[in-house]
Amino acid sequence: xxxxxxxxxxxxxxxxxxxxxxxxxxxxxxxxxxxxxxxxxxxxxxxxxxxxxxxxxxxxxxxxxxxxxxxxxxxxxxxxxxxxxxxxxxxxxxxxxxxxxxxxxxxxxxxxxxxxxxxxxxxxxxxxxxxxxxxxxxxxxxxxxxxxxxxxxxxxxxxxxxxxxxxxxxxx
Ligand code: OFO
Numbered sequence: 001x002x003x004x005x006x007x008x009x010x011x012x013x014x015x016x017x018x019x020x021x022x023x024x025x026x027x028x029x030x031x032x033x034x035x036x037x038x039x040x041x042x043x044x045x046x047x048x049x050x051x052x053x054x055x056x057x058x059x060x061x062x063x064x065x066x067x068x069x070x071x072x073x074x075x076x077x078x079x080x081x082x083x084x085x086x087x088x089x090x091x092x093x094x095x096x097x098x099x100x101x102x103x104x105x106x107x108x109x110x111x112x113x114x115x116x117x118x119x120x121x122x123x124x125x126x127x128x129x130x131x132x133x134x135x136x137x138x139x140x141x142x143x144x145x146x147x148x149x150x151x152x153x154x155x156x157x158x159x160x161x162x163x164x165x166x167x168x169x170x171x172x
């Protein structure tokens with residue numbers, strides 16, 4: 001594999017684990033604020049992000065590329081209100097989308113069609129993650145000030161359950 005593509009994928013493992021760390025911090029905030037449904041939503045997201053890191057790890061191993069794990073940066077732990085983590089999540093997912101696009105462009109430059117094909121799952125996943133994050137921001141802006149609506153949103157978020165990411169499930 002081209003060394004730049006390999007380096008970017010190694011860095012992506014770190015970014016996915018950072019995402020898990022960030023979302024665990026959001027879950028902690030919601031847990032402390034008594035919004036256990038939102039805490040559940042983000043702890044489920046933590047599992048998804050861990051899956052994403054594992055998919056990239058497996059891909060490097062399958063391609064006989066050394067996996068290099070760097071340190072994971074610290075995350076914010078204090079938030080002003082229930083809207084703040086949701087806005088930070090949307091901004092973070094946009095950053096992750098740009099990062100996946102950067103790997104795709106690097107793979108394209110060296111005609112690494114295998115990596116481009118591998119990344120397609122993540123390109124679709126990012127569309128879904130950004131759309132979810134955007135919906136949560138707009139719902140909270142529209143209804144979050146009303147206690148009854150906030151309660152209903154929290155109940156809804158509590159129903160989210162974890163499903164193993166399909167590329168990992170398929171590899172079993
Ligand atoms: Fe890994 O998709 Fe969110 O960050």
